[in-house]
Amino acid sequence: MRLLDAGCGPGSxxxxxxxxxxxxxxxxxxxxxxxxxxxxxxxxxxxxxxxVRFSVADIHALPFADGTFDxxxxxxxxxxxxxxxxxxxxxxxxxxxxxxxxxxxxDLDGSLIWPATPALDRSIRLMAELSRAxxxxxxxxxxxxxxxxxxxxxxxxxxxxxxxxxASEATMRTGAFWAALxxxxxxxxxxxxxxxxxxPELHAMAAAWRKWGAxxxxxxxxxxxxxxxxxxxxxx
Ligand SMILES: C[S@@+](CC[C@H](N)C(=O)[O-])C[C@H]1O[C@@H](n2cnc3c(N)ncnc32)[C@H](O)[C@@H]1O
Numbered sequence: 001m002r003l004l005d006a007g008c009g010p011g012s013x014x015x016x017x018x019x020x021x022x023x024x025x026x027x028x029x030x031x032x033x034x035x036x037x038x039x040x041x042x043x044x045x046x047x048x049x050x051x052v053r054f055s056v057a058d059i060h061a062l063p064f065a066d067g068t069f070d071x072x073x074x075x076x077x078x079x080x081x082x083x084x085x086x087x088x089x090x091x092x093x094x095x096x097x098x099x100x101x102x103x104x105x106x107d108l109d110g111s112l113i114w115p116a117t118p119a120l121d122r123s124i125r126l127m128a129e130l131s132r133a134x135x136x137x138x139x140x141x142x143x144x145x146x147x148x149x150x151x152x153x154x155x156x157x158x159x160x161x162x163x164x165x166x167a168s169e170a171t172m173r174t175g176a177f178w179a180a181l182x183x184x185x186x187x188x189x190x191x192x193x194x195x196x197x198x199x200p201e202l203h204a205m206a207a208a209w210r211k212w213g214a215x216x217x218x219x220x221x222x223x224x225x226x227x228x229x230x231x232x233x234x235x236x
Pocket of ligand 1: 080
């Protein structure tokens with residue numbers, strides 16, 4: 001089996017996939033970031049995993065012939081792209097007929113928070129606005145199945161997992177993390193330069209996160225969306 005991990009980052013998942021397909025298979029990780037690919041190569045060498053290789057490449061222009069791969073994996077990548085469908089079409093091009101693809105992405109609207117306040121709601125919306133302003137697709141999670149279908153995969157199936165902070169240690173840690181982020185000088189400068197919020201608003205959001213983290217009933221659940229699809233056996 002030849003497997004492609006597109007947007008592999010530092011390669012930790014790619015190495016797990018290489019292990020899963022066994023020594024006769026080959027996993028290939030590509031990423032646009034040379035730094036990530038260098039880290040991935042170092043990790044593979046460190047763990048002595050032979051059936052994996054990594055290359056710097058753009059998911060929109062893959063350096064592989066049509067029909068090269070039996071399986072493809074794209075994790076936490078489409079949400080960062082302005083046109084996820086264009087990327088999926090290119091990955092589909094390098095997949096064999098009958099090959100399987102698995103994708104996973106957040107949906108930045110998929111969140112349940114309690115106790116809610118206007119400042120917390122605003123902060124959560126801000127993350128989606130920031131993603132869009134940076135050229136991402138913050139609501140791609142709910143559309144994964146449609147995107148696979150539009151890229152030519154059939155059949156497809158989608159599912160979701162939820163992650164939650166629901167105990168004091170976790171809510172204190174998460175509240176402190178988001179508070180620190182909203183008050184960090186680079187974040188303040190970036191958000192205000194984009195015109196997405198003012199400094200006083202960001203400080204109010206930081207205070208709201210700190211208060212939320214210390215609340216004995218605090219709870220925050222987020223959705224992570226998954227989809228699988230198959231390249232049709234006969235090209236239509
Ligand atoms: C959040 S990381 C996910 C890394 C890995 N898939 C994981 O789940 O751990 C997103 C990755 O997508 C890569 N990426 C973004 N745009 C890309 C593009 N056009 N082509 C290839 N990789 C890209 C980034 O460099 C980054 O490593």
